[in-house]
Amino acid sequence: MSYLYDLWDDVISLLFPRLCYACGNHLLRNENLICTECYVLIPRTNYHLEEDNPVARLFWGRCRIEKAAAFSFYNRDSRLRRLIHNLKYKGIKEIGYELGTIYGNTLLGTEFLKDIDLIIPVPLHPSKKRIRGFNQSDIIACGFSEATGLPVGTGILERVALSDTQTKKSRYDRWVNVEGIFKVADPGNLIGKHVLVIDDVITTGSTLESCAVELLKAEAVKVSVAAIAVAVV
Ligand SMILES: [Zn+2]
Numbered sequence: 001m002s003y004l005y006d007l008w009d010d011v012i013s014l015l016f017p018r019l020c021y022a023c024g025n026h027l028l029r030n031e032n033l034i035c036t037e038c039y040v041l042i043p044r045t046n047y048h049l050e051e052d053n054p055v056a057r058l059f060w061g062r063c064r065i066e067k068a069a070a071f072s073f074y075n076r077d078s079r080l081r082r083l084i085h086n087l088k089y090k091g092i093k094e095i096g097y098e099l100g101t102i103y104g105n106t107l108l109g110t111e112f113l114k115d116i117d118l119i120i121p122v123p124l125h126p127s128k129k130r131i132r133g134f135n136q137s138d139i140i141a142c143g144f145s146e147a148t149g150l151p152v153g154t155g156i157l158e159r160v161a162l163s164d165t166q167t168k169k170s171r172y173d174r175w176v177n178v179e180g181i182f183k184v185a186d187p188g189n190l191i192g193k194h195v196l197v198i199d200d201v202i203t204t205g206s207t208l209e210s211c212a213v214e215l216l217k218a219e220a221v222k223v224s225v226a227a228i229a230v231a232v233v
Contacts, residue, residue, distance in 0.1 A: 009029060013026070013029075018031075020033070020034055020035035020038055021033055021034060021082065021083055021086045021092060021095055022034050022035070022038035022042070022079035022080070022082050022083050023035060023037070023038050023079060023082075025037075032098075033092075033094055033095055033098050034083070034095075034098065038079045039102075041079065042072050042078075042079050042080055043072055043073055044071065044072060044106070045069070045070050045071065045072060045073065045230065047068070047069040047070055047230075048067075048069040048106070048107055048110055048111075048112035048226075049110070051067070053068065053069065054230065055068040055069055055070050055202060055205075055225070055227070055230050056068040056069075058202070058204070058205035059205055059208075059209060059212070059225075062178075062205070062209050063178075063209050063212045063213055063216065063223075064212070064216060064223070065208075065212060065223055065224060065225055066194065066222050066223060066224045067112055067224040067225075068224065068225045068226070069107075069112060069225075069226050069227075070202055070226065070227045070228065070229055070230035071099070071102070071103040071106065071226075071227070071228050071229060072228065072229050072230075073229060073230060073231075073232050074201050074203075074229035074230060074231040074232065075231075075232055080228070080229050081229075083095050083099065084136075084200055084201060084228065084229065087099075087136050087139075087200070088132070088136050088200070091132075091133065091134070093134060093136075093139050096136050096139030096140045096142075096143065096200075097139050097140070097142055097143035097146075098143060099140055099143065099228050100139065100140035100141060100142060100143025100144040100145075100146075100147070100198075100228075101143035101144070101146055101147045102143075102147075103140075103143075103144060103147075103226070103228060104143060104144040104145070104146065104147025104148040105147045107148065107226070108147060108148055112224075112226075113148060113150070113196075115194050115222075116150060116194050116195070116196045116224065117150075117151075117193045117194050117195065118150060118151045118152070118153045118193060118195055118196070119141050119144060119145060119148075119150050119151070119152050119153065119195070119196045119197075119198050120141075120152075120153045120154075120156055120157050120195050120196070120197050120198065120211070120215070121135060121137035121138045121140065121141035121152065121154070121197075121198050121199075122137045122157075122197060122198065122199040122200075122207060122208065122211055123135065123137075123157055123158055123159040123182065124137070124159060125159045125160075125161070125162045126159070127162065128162070136200050137198055137199055137200055138152075138154065140198055140200060140228060141198045144198060150196070153189075153195065155185060156184060156185060156186070156189060156190065157182050157183070157184055157185075157197075157211060157214065157215065158182065158183045158184075158185055159181065159182055159183075160180070160181065160182065160183045161180055161181045177206070177210075178206060178209050178210040178213050179210075179213060181207075181210040182210055182211050182213075182214045183214060184214050184215060184217065184218060187217060187218035187219070188218075190215065190218035190219075190221045191218060191219045191220055191221070192219070192220045192221070193218075193221055193222070194221075194222040194223075194224065195215060195221065195222070195223055195224070196224045196225070196226055197211050197212065197215070197223060197224070197225045197226075198225075198226055198227070199225070199226075199227040199228075200227060200228050200229070201227060201228065201229045201230070201231060202225075202227040202229070202230045202231065203231040208225045208227075211223075211225075212225070
């Protein structure tokens with residue numbers, strides 16, 4: 001009987017092939033979204049194991065970040081880039097949840113998460129969220145929360161300004177622009193908390209810096225940051 005089920009599965013997968021969102025190869029029956037080869041071959045930064053790492057260095061002299069890390073690298077044509085692309089522009093939300101879960105499991109039980117109280121996804125501006133239909137960082141944070149048991153603080157941080165991509169501006173311009181992009185709805189909720197801000201991709205670090213600048217206005221708050229990928233320049 002199970003042979004028949006398997007045969008039926010094979011027929012279905014011939015008609016509707018399930019493909020890996022990172023490499024495009026056929027997924028095996030026990031694989032979901034990402035094939036085993038991609039899962040293994042996606043390079044890990046392991047930045048959570050070193051305090052002084054390239055992501056942490058992005059924030060030096062800009063704002064006080066306790067700990068900073070990224071799961072992998074965002075390179076041209078990388079598997080991770082294709083995953084993020086399928087998440088953000090093709091709307092395959094399950095990828096965000098899966099990546100969040102994988103990274104959460106990677107950090108689970110490490111020093112990096114030791115005194116984190118809650119996670120806050122980087123908010124999208126409401127108009128941008130309306131167009132995309134979802135915020136990829138919310139979904140990543142949900143998977144991360146599922147793996148780590150840390151609560152997600154949604155609605156704490158709001159994006160009040162639409163900022164276009166700032167990568168072409170000089171470092172000084174970015175510095176000027178970090179204020180007033182985000183707003184903390186009720187800073188009283190954050191007193192004495194250590195929050196981990198979650199983003200999909202870190203490029204210049206200015207988005208996370210803008211978040212941190214606002215969050216740090218709350219009393220005795222500590223801010224750490226983590227992203228699924230860091231763009232290598
Ligand atoms: Zn693959």
